Amino acid sequence: AQSVTQLGSHVSVSEGALVLLRCNYSSSVPPYLFWYVQYPNQGLQLLLKYTTGATLVKGINGFEAEFKKSETSFHLTKPSAHMSDAAEYFCAVSSTQGGSEKLVFGKGTKLTVNP
């Protein structure tokens, strides 16, 4: 069965600092990996996704993530945090198992950006 672990339920960075949000997954078949962001009082919005091909994936708002199969990781980074990045971030994994394809989400990491 697939699972996702997000290390750190809360991460706090200063404006302009590097953002690193960690995600490790478990999947017995090649995974598809996603990062979603949720701003207050809103639904989830896709930041980026990895399906096949290049392991470094670039997304919206300057975020990127690297799929590392050997480490079963898909960490999200942004070189310089902006106040508007404050939100909750969810990592998710999807794969075909028994004909059922569905997203399994991590518990989320709440990012705070300090001025």
Add this chain to the structure above:
Amino acid sequence: ETGVTQTPRHLVMGMTNKKSLKCEQHLGHNAMYWYKQSAKKPLELMFVYNFKEQTENNSVPSRFSPECPNSSHLFLHLHTLQPEDSALYLCASSQDSYGTDTQYFGPGTRLTVL
């Protein structure tokens, strides 16, 4: 309207009430989903519909009853709920239900059961 819309945005109901949540997608997608988002728990998939047919019921209690009259509309009928059912209920849609498809989420309905 664009994207995925949900109504109402907030709902307070007693344990004996019957209410319905509505979701509409304006993206021409074929698959629609209901998720439950509770504090400190991962997003939980409840139901999946593909071309109006239910393809996934994630062991959801029968007090939650979904309805999908067409590919653009999805309802969640609620009756005799429990206080632990209080949560944010999110609707999503995707082109199809393949694992690579991006899901587009609505803003959610914040449900409080008294």
